Amino acid sequence: MTVLSLPGNTAPAVDYRQLVAEYGAPLLVLDGDALRIQYRALRAALPRVELHYAIKALPHPAALAVLDQMGASFDIATRGEIDMLRDLSMDPRRTIHTHPIKKDSEIRAALRFGCTTFVVDNPDELQKFSRYRHRVGLLLRVGIRSKDAVVDLSRKFGCTPEEAPFLLAQARQLGIHVKGLSFHVGSQSGSAEGHCRAIRICAEIIRESRAQGIAKLTVLDIGGGFPVSYDAVVPDIDAFCAPIREALAELPGNIRLLAEPGRFLAAPAITAIASVVGRAWRDGRRWYYLDDGVYGAFSGQIYDHTHYPLNTLPAEGELQPSVLAGPTCDSIDVIAEDIQLPELAIGDLVIGRMMGAYTWASASEFNSLPIPRVLVVNGPVAKPTLMRVA
Amino acid sequence: MAERVTETLYDAYAQQFSVDEKLLEQNSQHQHLLIFENAKFGRVLTLDGVVQTTEGDEFVYHEMMTHVPILAHGEARRVLIIGGGDGGILREVVRHASVEAITQVEIDEAVVAMSKTYLPNHSAGAFDDPRFTLVINDGFAFVRDSSEQFDVIIVDSTDPIGPGEALFTQDFYAACKDRLTPGGVVVTQNGVPYMQLDEVCNTAARFSRLFADWHFYSAAVPTYVGGIMTFGWASDNAALRRVPVETLEARYRAAGLRTRYYTPELHPASFALPGYILDAIGKR
Numbered sequence: 001m002t003v004l005s006l007p008g009n010t011a012p013a014v015d016y017r018q019l020v021a022e023y024g025a026p027l028l029v030l031d032g033d034a035l036r037i038q039y040r041a042l043r044a045a046l047p048r049v050e051l052h053y054a055i056k057a058l059p060h061p062a063a064l065a066v067l068d069q070m071g072a073s074f075d076i077a078t079r080g081e082i083d084m085l086r087d088l089s090m091d092p093r094r095t096i097h098t099h100p101i102k103k104d105s106e107i108r109a110a111l112r113f114g115c116t117t118f119v120v121d122n123p124d125e126l127q128k129f130s131r132y133r134h135r136v137g138l139l140l141r142v143g144i145r146s147k148d149a150v151v152d153l154s155r156k157f158g159c160t161p162e163e164a165p166f167l168l169a170q171a172r173q174l175g176i177h178v179k180g181l182s183f184h185v186g187s188q189s190g191s192a193e194g195h196c197r198a199i200r201i202c203a204e205i206i207r208e209s210r211a212q213g214i215a216k217l218t219v220l221d222i223g224g225g226f227p228v229s230y231d232a233v234v235p236d237i238d239a240f241c242a243p244i245r246e247a248l249a250e251l252p253g254n255i256r257l258l259a260e261p262g263r264f265l266a267a268p269a270i271t272a273i274a275s276v277v278g279r280a281w282r283d284g285r286r287w288y289y290l291d292d293g294v295y296g297a298f299s300g301q302i303y304d305h306t307h308y309p310l311n312t313l314p315a316e317g318e319l320q321p322s323v324l325a326g327p328t329c330d331s332i333d334v335i336a337e338d339i340q341l342p343e344l345a346i347g348d349l350v351i352g353r354m355m356g357a358y359t360w361a362s363a364s365e366f367n368s369l370p371i372p373r374v375l376v377v378n379g380p381v382a383k384p385t386l387m388r389v390a
Numbered sequence: 391m392a393e394r395v396t397e398t399l400y401d402a403y404a405q406q407f408s409v410d411e412k413l414l415e416q417n418s419q420h421q422h423l424l425i426f427e428n429a430k431f432g433r434v435l436t437l438d439g440v441v442q443t444t445e446g447d448e449f450v451y452h453e454m455m456t457h458v459p460i461l462a463h464g465e466a467r468r469v470l471i472i473g474g475g476d477g478g479i480l481r482e483v484v485r486h487a488s489v490e491a492i493t494q495v496e497i498d499e500a501v502v503a504m505s506k507t508y509l510p511n512h513s514a515g516a517f518d519d520p521r522f523t524l525v526i527n528d529g530f531a532f533v534r535d536s537s538e539q540f541d542v543i544i545v546d547s548t549d550p551i552g553p554g555e556a557l558f559t560q561d562f563y564a565a566c567k568d569r570l571t572p573g574g575v576v577v578t579q580n581g582v583p584y585m586q587l588d589e590v591c592n593t594a595a596r597f598s599r600l601f602a603d604w605h606f607y608s609a610a611v612p613t614y615v616g617g618i619m620t621f622g623w624a625s626d627n628a629a630l631r632r633v634p635v636e637t638l639e640a641r642y643r644a645a646g647l648r649t650r651y652y653t654p655e656l657h658p659a660s661f662a663l664p665g666y667i668l669d670a671i672g673k674r
Contacts, residue, residue: 086422089415092398092439111551113422114398114439132551134586137401177402 014377016273016313016349023375025275025349026292028360030058032066032378034269039070042226042261045241048248052096054224054262055081057357063269064088065380075260079109086113096221098182098260100141100157104128111135119182119221121159123170130174137179139221140167142205144183144198158183164205168215180219180256181205187263188306189225190234192243198222199247206252219256222248226264230354231307237264262357269356272297272308272372276348277327286322288344293326293333295366297352297359301335304358310336313349317342324350328367395426397615398439399549400585405441405615407434413508418500421553425508431613433509435476440549445511447612448478452512453652454609454660455621456482459542459577460489461641461657462630466541467491470569472529472557474546475501477513483544484519486645493540495525495532497553530556533565541571545578545622550589558589560596563624567600575630578622580606583667585616593622594671603628606667607660609651620667631661 019027042051052075053067059081064074065088073094076082085095092114099106100121107118111132120126121141129136143158159167164181171178181202185194202220209215222244227234234240248257274292281287292298300306310324322341326333344350363371393409411427424436432445443451456479460466466486471479471494483492496502502524505512516522525532529545543566547554556562557578566576581589590606597604601624608618623631638654668674 083420086417086420089417089422093396093404108551109420112420112438116398116401131588134588135400135551179401 014271016351019375020273020275020349023373025273026290026296026372027273028297028355028372028374029271029273030060030062030356030374030376030379031269031271032062032376032380034356035063035066035265036070036378038265038268039067039072041237042241042259042264045238046244046257046259049222049257049259051265052094052098052221052258052260053265054098054260055084056361057262058266058269058359058361059084060360060374060376061088062374062376062379063266063356064090067265069380072265073258075262076110076115079106082109082113082115096139096258096260098139098221101125102128107132117179120167120178121157123167126167126171126174126176129176133174133176137177137219138171139180139182139219140164140171140178141182141184142198142202144185144194144201161201161205165209165212165214168209168217172214178215178217180217180221182221182223182258184223184260185225187225187304188227190227192240195222195225195244196247199244199251203247203251206255210252218254219258220251221258221260224260224262224264226259226261228264228267228354228357230267231309266356267354270297270359270374272352272355272359274350274352276344276346276350279344279346282323284321285338286320286341286343287325288322288341288350289325289327290335290350291327292372293328293335295326295328295330295333296363296369297355297372298326298335299362299364300355300357300359302332303362306358307336308352308355308359310339310353311351312341312344313351314342314344327369330366395424395434395436397436397441399615403585403615405613407431414504423504425504434613435505435509437548438552441613442548443476443478443509443512444613445509448476448512449649450609450611450651451614451619452478452482453649454607455479455544455546455577455579457642457647457649457652458607458621458657458660459544459575459623459630460486461638461645461654462633463541463573463575464633464637464641468538468540468542468571469493470533470538470540470543471495472533472543472545472547473497473554474544476505476509477502477516479544479546480519480522481512481514481516484516484521485647488645490521492519492522493525493538494522495527495529497526497528499526528556530559530562530565533562533569536569538569539571539574540569541574543569543574543576545576547579549581558592560599563596563600567624567626570625573625573627573630575623575625575627578624580620580622582614582616582619583670584618587666587670590620590622590667591670597622597624600624602626603631605631605661605673606663606671608663608667609660618664620663623661633658 077099096117274290278289319340324335475496547557606620
């Protein structure tokens with residue numbers, strides 16, 4: 001992995017042309033300091049909550065190593081993610097497995113790794129843990145629909161609050177330890193209203209199940225959904241989390257709190273650099289063909305419903321209606337239409353910001369085009385090498 | 391503060407070690423291996439975060455796994471060890487001069503090499519014994535495909551969740567039976583019942599379909615946390631489980647053994663199981 005060391009708060013000062021001259025385009029610049037800033041901000045906003053980074057957002061070894069050094073825990077969902085953590089010698093006790101639906105082989109792989117926290121949301125899934133009941137502590141995922149999340153995650157997963165007592169009773173009958181609840185209101189939430197409603201519903205389930213002696217729940221995982229500013233401005237994280245802190249304060253005592261931030265930590269960490277490889281005039285608009293597109297790092301435009309802040313180098317010049325297209329032969333591969341841009345020449349650059357989350361992670365090699373390279377700046381601090389005996 | 395290693399076996403309970411010195415850490419073939427030095431237990435080997443063996447308490451496990459079947463049998467000439475790459479079982483087997491041939495089947499040659507380097511006291515030179523043959527192969531494949539016969543088979547496996555999974559199956563036990571001489575005995579590592587009761591239940595169900603006599607015996611290995619651990623015992627010769635103490639005493643003396651955990655008096659006593667285990671295996 002290429003590690004380029006740049007001084008402190010580098011993002012605005014980076015000479016993108018220089019980077020492209022040195023490393024080629026397209027190029028993704030992953031800035032470890034952006035991860036550190038986001039991690040500190042969320043920790044400060046939710047001081048009582050253990051942050052489990054949702055690896056899926058940006059499963060890059062350097063990002064994991066930086067967050068590990070910051071003290072983050074990890075949210076894993078697949079065996080591939082486990083293998084990444086193992087390769088980095090990360091502590092399995094700081095992981096939770098959050099995929100509500102999994103094969104037995106996935107459960108065994110996670111157990112072998114040393115992860116003992118799993119998430120279930122239905123009777124079949126609960127049954128899968130019967131043979132591992134002596135080893136695991138489960139979280140029951142409750143589905144609470146949110147109107148204002150960009151990506152609604154309670155449609156696909158989560159039992160209803162009404163089903164929860166029955167599942168808890170079933171677990172008790174099977175001798176399986178359910179230690180807590182989890183929910184995920186969705187990704188990129190517009191407000192914390194969904195979180196707060198979910199916390200209050202979960203608090204009620206916790207109280208009721210304790211009162212009726214069904215289960216002693218001591219963990220609440222409040223998921224993710226913490227928003228970042230793409231094209232629209234969102235509240236700063238401390239303000240966003242203020243009502244969440246209030247809702248958490250109302251929980252019964254002795255509840256361990258977890259969260260699974262992905263986007264919030266990763267999004268600002270990558271700046272994408274694409275270069276103009278071709279131009280055309282069509283229908284009165286300037287078309288620029290780039291070497292990165294929706295099958296590459298801009299895949300988040302399709303899967304994550306996100307539009308990234310873009311600017312060009314050079315930035316000056318008379319604006320004209322323009323289209324930015326990706327490098328593949330597919331007509332869906334268009335990054336921006338009706339965008340006002342200055343006249344660009346072949347070799348000029350388009351810079352995409354806030355491109356760390358669900359971008360590189362879902363990039364493909366369609367058209368046999370390689371996934372853009374990642375250049376790490378301000379990466380993990382080198383670990384001292386292990387002393388070996390002969 | 392010194393680094394600490396916490397075992398990852400159970401969600402609700404764990405043992406923790408202080409690490410005085412890390413000696414080896416490897417990530418290979420989807421497996422994490424760590425050897426470190428601990429003030430109480432000496433060198434500790436963990437695989438995927440689970441304690442496999444320590445210099446401090448390995449004698450309990452290796453003596454009970456070896457001397458119970460060999461002294462009960464009384465005429466063991468050929469011994470098969472499945473797994474046991476650290477050489478601890480082998481070290482105890484070679485102490486029996488009456489044993490003529492020892493075959494060990496280990497799936498991973500690197501485990502043997504690593505153990506010789508980092509856990510030399512486990513094998514204590516036993517890998518060089520002239521009666522010894524090391525086979526690098528899958529233990530299941532070996533017992534299935536071999537035509538050799540053994541008086542005693544010792545299955546020194548890892549946890550059933552992991553590479554040792556096949557060594558807990560009905561097919562494996564059936565193949566072991568085929569490899570036994572008439573009246574031979576197979577013993578298996580069978581986990582800590584207080585923590586994993588299913589393991590004895592599963593083994594009991596499988597043994598009962600194959601062997602005329604089966605049971606479990608126990609020992610307390612400090613770093614296999616959760617109380618006593620059990621060893622599976624299976625044979626078609628029920629008399630092997632009822633050898634009088636006097637006979638064991640005589641065999642023990644004849645073998646010139648001096649052991650730290652095993653004693654002839656403890657041998658039959660180790661087959662006396664607590665009620666909760668007898669209930670689980672349907673013997674009460």
